[in-house]
Structures are given as structure tokens and as C-alpha cells.
Amino acid sequence: MTRFITLFLLFFLTIISGFSQNRYFTKTGLISFSAGTAVEDVDAVNKSVTSVFDLTTGQIEFAVLIKGFEFKRGLMQEHFNENYMESEKYPKSAFKGKFDDVAKINFKKDGAYPTMVKGTLDIHNIKKEVSVPGTIKVENGVISSDATFKISLEDFEIKIPGAVKDKISPTVEIHVNCVYKVL
Amino acid sequence: MKRLIILLLTLLVGAGLYGVYLFNKKPADTHDEKADFEISSIDLMKEFSLDEDKATKKYGDKILSISGKISEINQASVTVFLDASDPIASVTCSFYANELPHIQSLKKGDMVQIKGKCTGKLTDVVLNNCVLSRPNN
Numbered sequence: 001m002t003r004f005i006t007l008f009l010l011f012f013l014t015i016i017s018g019f020s021q022n023r024y025f026t027k028t029g030l031i032s033f034s035a036g037t038a039v040e041d042v043d044a045v046n047k048s049v050t051s052v053f054d055l056t057t058g059q060i061e062f063a064v065l066i067k068g069f070e071f072k073r074g075l076m077q078e079h080f081n082e083n084y085m086e087s088e089k090y091p092k093s094a095f096k097g098k099f100d101d102v103a104k105i106n107f108k109k110d111g112a113y114p115t116m117v118k119g120t121l122d123i124h125n126i127k128k129e130v131s132v133p134g135t136i137k138v139e140n141g142v143i144s145s146d147a148t149f150k151i152s153l154e155d156f157e158i159k160i161p162g163a164v165k166d167k168i169s170p171t172v173e174i175h176v177n178c179v180y181k182v183l
Numbered sequence: 184m185k186r187l188i189i190l191l192l193t194l195l196v197g198a199g200l201y202g203v204y205l206f207n208k209k210p211a212d213t214h215d216e217k218a219d220f221e222i223s224s225i226d227l228m229k230e231f232s233l234d235e236d237k238a239t240k241k242y243g244d245k246i247l248s249i250s251g252k253i254s255e256i257n258q259a260s261v262t263v264f265l266d267a268s269d270p271i272a273s274v275t276c277s278f279y280a281n282e283l284p285h286i287q288s289l290k291k292g293d294m295v296q297i298k299g300k301c302t303g304k305l306t307d308v309v310l311n312n313c314v315l316s317r318p319n320n
Contacts, residue, residue, distance in 0.1 A: 027275055027307055028260035047260055048277045050305040067244055067302035068277075068311050074210040081244075091239055091303045179259075 022055040029178035031064050040167040044069040051178045058102030062095045084158050090125045112137050123156040144179045213312045216246045224251030224274040228267035231304045242301040250296045275307040285315045
């Protein structure tokens with residue numbers, strides 16, 4: 001009986017340790033965006049993005065606090081929060097998705113692996129299915145994710161008043177960069 | 184009449200300059216701001232775990248002076264994590280990039296007081312635009 005329990009525990013521990021080694025996370029990821037036009041630059045960055053990445057299943061998640069986006073100009077930051085993103089009502093944005101071909105990535109070998117990630121993007125409390133090209137990088141054993149993609153403000157019901165229409169682009173370019181650690 | 188025109192022009196130019204000033208005004212600098220709340224990292228986490236919506240409304244966009252024990256330092260992102268007596272969640276304190284020299288003098292286990300703007304909670308409760316108010320190790 002004791003041997004059985006020991007075996008069971010060993011088996012269980014192997015599963016747990018195997019599981020945990022394949023889950024990676026960060027709390028200091030970067031998301032920046034540019035929504036400017038030729039008339040005005042509208043750029044912001046958030047340096048406290050949370051992301052969890054499971055190497056076995058290829059599942060990846062990102063979450064970000066809207067109030068944490070920093071602009072160069074105070075008024076812009078205020079309008080972004082109060083008028084466009086309504087951060088009091090919708091304080092977070094998130095993405096939950098999965099890599100197409102995570103099995104093809106060799107996490108033990110340094111390199112840049114281009115890939116596609118499919119999933120649900122939640123901005124301004126509107127959820128959309130998206131497919132985004134990205135790159136997984138392995139550098140000296142450190143794993144990072146990198147993606148640049150565009151979204152349309154209309155898709156996420158973010159309304160831009162007529163007075164600033166020429167200053168804010170209807171499509172916004174988003175850049176994501178996360179460097180992971182073992183969970 | 185002439186005097187009235189001059190007065191109006193002065194007002195217009197003044198309003199215009201004020202507009203330019205407002206447009207270019209930078210976001211508030213935490214160094215110059217007074218803390219709205221003084222709280223420990225453990226108590227702050229407790230409030231967020233108990234009722235996240237309520238805590239987000241109370242602390243969101245507010246300046247917090249937070250005290251706690253450093254559980255981790257990430258120099259690359261100029262971020263200090265404060266222990267919140269939880270196995271996964273802590274308090275993320277993201278500093279201004281030019282505060283890096285101040286962070287480099289800190290180490291894990293130090294008791295610190297940090298001032299920053301609360302932006303809400305993901306896994307961690309997050310403070311942004313942080314500055315060190317008092318290292319007392």
C-alpha cells in the first residue's frame with residue numbers, strides 16, 4: 001500500500017512539475033499603440049501587461065489596465081480614458097487565444113519563429129474574433145512574444161467626435177512585446 | 184473703441200495661448216502630487232480581493248503611498264514588486280524610467296514606501312508612475 005501511495009505521489013509530482021515548466025508568464029509586458037494622423041501624433045504605452053503562455057497547448061493570454069496607458073500629453077490621456085475607452089466602466093482589455101502551430105516551435109533552440117495566433121480580443125467591452133501574425137523569439141533560452149497588428153475603432157464601438165476626426169486615425173496600430181519567465 | 188479692440192485682441196491671444204498650454208500640458212508628475220491614501224501592500228490587496236469593483240472605484244486614478252516588503256525587482260522594466268502575502272499576486276509598482284538609479288540601490292526583502300498612481304488589478308494590483316518616497320531598510 002505504501003509503495004502504491006509513493007508511486008502515486010511520484011506520478012502526481014511528475015505531472016505537476018511537467019505542467020509548471022511549460023507555463024510561462026510576465027507582469028511587465030509592453031503594449032503600445034499609435035492612433036495619430038499626419039496632423040497629430042497620438043501614441044501611448046503601457047508597461048504592466050500581464051501575459052500567460054502555455055508552451056504545450058499553445059494557449060496565450062494577455063490582460064492590460066486601460067488607466068495604465070501613458071501619453072505625452074495629459075489632456076489626451078484624459079480624453080482617452082473618459083471619452084473613448086470609458087475606463088471607469090471598462091477598466092481592462094484582454095486577449096485569449098491559441099497559436100496555430102506551437103508544436104513547430106523549438107523552445108530549446110534560439111531563433112525567431114513567425115506564427116499566427118487566433119482568439120478573442122476584448123476592447124471597450126466588445127469581443128471580436130481575430131487572427132494576428134506574431135513572432136515567438138527564443139534568445140539564450142528566454143522566450144518572448146512580439147506582434148504588431150491593426151484594429152478598427154468602429155469594430156470596438158469607440159466613437160471619435162467630429163471635431164477631432166482629422167487627428168485620430170480610424171485604424172489603430174497596436175504593438176505587443178512580452179518577455180516571459182517560468183511560472 | 185480702439186481700447187475695446189485692444190482689450191478683445193489681448194483676451195483672444197490670451198485664450199489662444201492658454202489653449203496651447205492646456206494642449207501641451209504633460210500628465211501630472213507623481214513627485215509633485217500628494218498621496219490620496221496611505222496603505223500597506225497587504226491591506227491594499229485584501230481590499231481588492233474582497234471586492235474588486237469597489238476597490239477599483241475607490242483607488243483607481245488615485246495617488247497611493249504604499250508601504251511593503253520588496254518581493255522582486257525587475258530592472259529591465261524599472262518595476263518593483265511588493266509582497267501582498269499571496270502566493271501569486273503582489274503589488275506591481277512601475278516606476279518612471281529615470282528612477283532606475285534609485286531602484287538599483289534596493290534589494291529583495293527591503294521595506295519601502297512607494298508613491299504611485301493606482302490603475303486597478305489584473306493578477307497584481309498595479310501602480311504606475313511610481314517614485315520612491317522613503318527607503319527605510
